[in-house]
Amino acid sequence: MTQIVELNASHIETLELQPIRKFIDAAPGDFGTYEQQLQFNIDIPRDPSDPRELSELPEIRLWFLRLDATCPWLPLLLDWQTGEAARHAAMLVPHQFNRNEGIQFNPEALEIYVMGKLMVMADWLKQHNIAGNARLKSFAQLFGYDIDDSFFELIG
Numbered sequence: 001m002t003q004i005v006e007l008n009a010s011h012i013e014t015l016e017l018q019p020i021r022k023f024i025d026a027a028p029g030d031f032g033t034y035e036q037q038l039q040f041n042i043d044i045p046r047d048p049s050d051p052r053e054l055s056e057l058p059e060i061r062l063w064f065l066r067l068d069a070t071c072p073w074l075p076l077l078l079d080w081q082t083g084e085a086a087r088h089a090a091m092l093v094p095h096q097f098n099r100n101e102g103i104q105f106n107p108e109a110l111e112i113y114v115m116g117k118l119m120v121m122a123d124w125l126k127q128h129n130i131a132g133n134a135r136l137k138s139f140a141q142l143f144g145y146d147i148d149d150s151f152f153e154l155i156g
Contacts, residue, residue: 009043012063015062039084053090073121089110
């Protein structure tokens, strides 16, 4: 069942993680309940003439950087089917928007992001005795990477 994390201007301005804290704290024990179920609803006042996407607003990116520093394995809980993993990546990875083609990530930065996340998430899954190579391969495929099993043997 989809879980919506509501963020408002106060959360963003104060770098407050309380709205997602219950999911962070419950994740290891309730992983099956929350896996690929989280979505963010970001409700902040904006000038209607501001053409920027949410991931282009520095204060929102800073909140997501704080979140990533606290729980770098969070992409395992995000709803990949609705694009939440890509939106999360956009908060952390340099990119540009193209009106016709959508988000265009910096290729080197995206590769570093994906490989780093794979390592962090593999460690987190292993620490909690959760099978994960198929999950991790699927995550990498979201961003256009095919990961060989030898990668997982390498990071052991």
